[in-house]
Amino acid sequence: MQPLSHLESFVRSAEALSFSAAARQLGLTPAAVSKNVARLEAALGVRLFQRSTRKLTLTEGGERLFREIGGALGTLADAVAGLAQDGGAPAGILKVSMGLAFGRAYVLPHLAEFLARYPAVQPDWHFDNRQVDLIGEGFDAGIGGGIELTQGLVARELARIHIVATAAPSFLAGKRQPRHPADLAGLDGIVRRSSPTGRVRSWTLRNRAAEEGAVETRPRLVFSDPEAMRDAAVMGLGVALLPMAFALPALESGALVRLLPGWYADNGPISLHYPSKKLLPAKTRVFVDFLVERLREQDFARRMLGN
Structure with a gap:
């Protein structure tokens, strides 16, 4: 042996x-x-x-x-x-990868409660907009969207992320309210360049009636970061198609206005990933259960929908 x-x-x-x-x-x-x-x-x-x-x-x-x-x-x-x-509380270093803006807005606010409940767990959280190799880099869990599930990983879907059209009230002043995605043509757009491909992202929106329409704004600004796109939109610099996770705070505060209510693009799920083990380490298991429960209490999945 x-x-x-x-x-x-x-x-x-x-x-x-x-x-x-x-x-x-x-x-x-x-x-x-x-x-x-x-x-x-x-x-x-x-x-x-x-x-x-x-x-x-x-x-x-x-x-x-x-x-x-x-x-x-x-x-x-x-x-x-x-x-x-079995005889003690969950303990140890909890290494988790998550996106910068998402982690700050939707995970970090729950940290104090998590630490009060599990004081022997030490968070080692990496705020980074990249797909990490969970197993190869020794992470206990990861949170993100568009992640390819490799062998040995499982995922718990937290929400579907919908893309919606937004703009600042100051930008919309004096302009006709659009009724169809085609009506956005000719407006200044704040568009996103995909970091992996280098290409500018294009979107086709759909509604509950199964109608579809391509969005063709006039590119005025090109950013690689959706948080920067949102901030530029709040400044009144153009129309931005944003994931609801980034748009929601500004929509709720009134800094941004939703264009084309009911029209959206589905950008796939945002999920909590972790190694597929029959017996997860207690520190990972309690973190997964804790975060899923907190987001459920906040009606997170419904709030991310744009339909």
């Missing part, structure tokens, strides 16, 4: 295809993880990884071993962790 530390170093390295990422999860140095894997290879007489200066890949033997023990080892580790936590 191989030492559990050797097997766990192999499995974590195979999940992330990185000794460094495995080391961060296990609290070891990359050299220690590499040495554990090398000792396992020596004991088995099989090379498990092809190593190069740029990447780590599994050999055929490594893939077979990973398929056979990966899930079982995860279940064993979780069972031990769960048993250890």
Whole structure:
């Protein structure tokens, strides 16, 4: 029987295809993880990884071993962790990734209550508008939209994010109120450039009657950040098509006005992602349940709809 530390170093390295990422999860140095894997290879007489200066890949033997023990080892580790936590409160560092504006507006306000309830949990929250590798980078959870679900992750949908047309009252002064997306043509637009592709985003809005209409404003400003788009719209600089998560505070305060009520584009779900383990660490489980409950109490999912 191989030492559990050797097997766990192999499995974590195979999940992330990185000794460094495995080391961060296990609290070891990359050299220690590499040495554990090398000792396992020596004991088995099989090379498990092809190593190069740029990447780590599994050999055929490594893939077979990973398929056979990966899930079982995860279940064993979780069972031990769960048993250890049965007699005490959730504890430990809670590493979560979330978008900058979304995290500040919809997650951070609940932090004081979460800490009061779970004082032994230490949040390590990363506010960053990028898709992280949850398993490879050692995150306990992530919050975001447009995230590709990779193997080993599950998602709890928090809401559908609808895109709506907005503008400041000062911008609309003296202008005819649009009744159809085509009526936005010729108006100054604050448009978004997609960071991954570099292309300017275009939108087709629809309503409950299943009618559709393309939005073709005259690009006046091009931004890569929806929060900056909202702020520019509040300044009266043009029409902005915004996710409801960013538009809602300004709509509620009156700083922005909703154009074309009932027309929207569905930009997909915003979800809470975490590793798919039968027994989640207590710190992750309570965070997931806590945030889902708080957003449900605020009717968050309905408020994100633009229809």
